[in-house]
Amino acid sequence: xxTILPLGLLDKAISSRVWxxxxxxxxxxxxxxxxxxFFNMVLENVIELDGGKKNKLESILLNGTQxxxxxxxxxxx
Amino acid sequence: MNQLPKESIIKxxxxxxxxxxxxxxGGRQVKGTLLSFDNQLNLVLDEVRELPSQRILGLVICRGAxxxxxxxxxxxxxxxxxx
Numbered sequence: 001x002x003t004i005l006p007l008g009l010l011d012k013a014i015s016s017r018v019w020x021x022x023x024x025x026x027x028x029x030x031x032x033x034x035x036x037x038f039f040n041m042v043l044e045n046v047i048e049l050d051g052g053k054k055n056k057l058e059s060i061l062l063n064g065t066q067x068x069x070x071x072x073x074x075x076x077x
Numbered sequence: 078m079n080q081l082p083k084e085s086i087i088k089x090x091x092x093x094x095x096x097x098x099x100x101x102x103g104g105r106q107v108k109g110t111l112l113s114f115d116n117q118l119n120l121v122l123d124e125v126r127e128l129p130s131q132r133i134l135g136l137v138i139c140r141g142a143x144x145x146x147x148x149x150x151x152x153x154x155x156x157x158x159x160x
Contacts, residue, residue, distance in 0.1 A: 003093075003112065006119035006138045023103035023143055039140060068101050069125075070138040077132065 009072060010035055018043070019074035023066045026050050029076045030060070039064030049076050089114045098128070098148040099139060109137065117141045 004012075013032050020028040020041070030043030041064065046057040089111070098108045099120070106129070109122030118141025125134040 004121060005113055005115050006121050007115065009121055009136075009138055021105070023101065023105070039142075064140075065142070067140055068103065068105055068143050069107065069134065069140070071134050072136065072138070074135060 007037075010039075010070065013070075013072035016073055017075060019071040019076055020062065020067055021069040021071075023068045027076050028060075028062060029074070030057075036064070039067050039070075041067070047076060085116065087118070092149055095149060097122070098152055100145045100147075101139075101143045102145055103143070107134065107137070107139070109134075115141070118144055120144075 010032075014034065016032065017029060018032045018041075020030075020043075022028070027049040028043065028046055029049075030046035033042040033044055035041045041062045042060070043062055044059050046060050048055040048057060092111050093113070095111060096108065097111050098106060099122070100106050105127070107122065107125050107127050109125035112121040112123050114120045120139040120141065122137050122139060123135075125137040126132065127134055
């Protein structure tokens with residue numbers, strides 16, 4: 001039985017929507033274009049949820065140091 | 078000092094497919110089934126619920142860098158022993 005590694009699962013999620021929960025109360029949902037070993041991510045068509053306020057961003061580089069959880073194929077709920 | 082072996086001292090292999098409760102820096106807590114892990118303690122968890130809100134997250138990747146602790150076999154709340 002093949003188990004999938006965390007970075008492998010993230011690689012599979014490239015080009016699809018991901019939902020990211022940060023260490024604090026912020027969340028991001030966007031299309032994953034790429035990532036690196038430090039979990040820095042390039043996201044497109046992003047919705048940022050920051051303390052109840054939603055912002056739309058076209059294209060961002062998200063700093064991996066604050067990323068806590070990643071839900072592939074997920075959306076902000 | 079002799080070269081220490083470069084193996085992790087945490088043996089997560091025995092906890093695969095078990096339910097764990099993970100606490101993160103910043104206060105987040107989640108409960109889920111451990112599917113896999115890597116050397117940096119990044120995890121893949123399934124059927125994840127965020128605690129205490131019980132929000133369902135599903136299949137999730139957890140960043141090892143922000144993990145504070147893991148509880149295996151659940152946690153039981155006790156009275157504050159320090160008062």
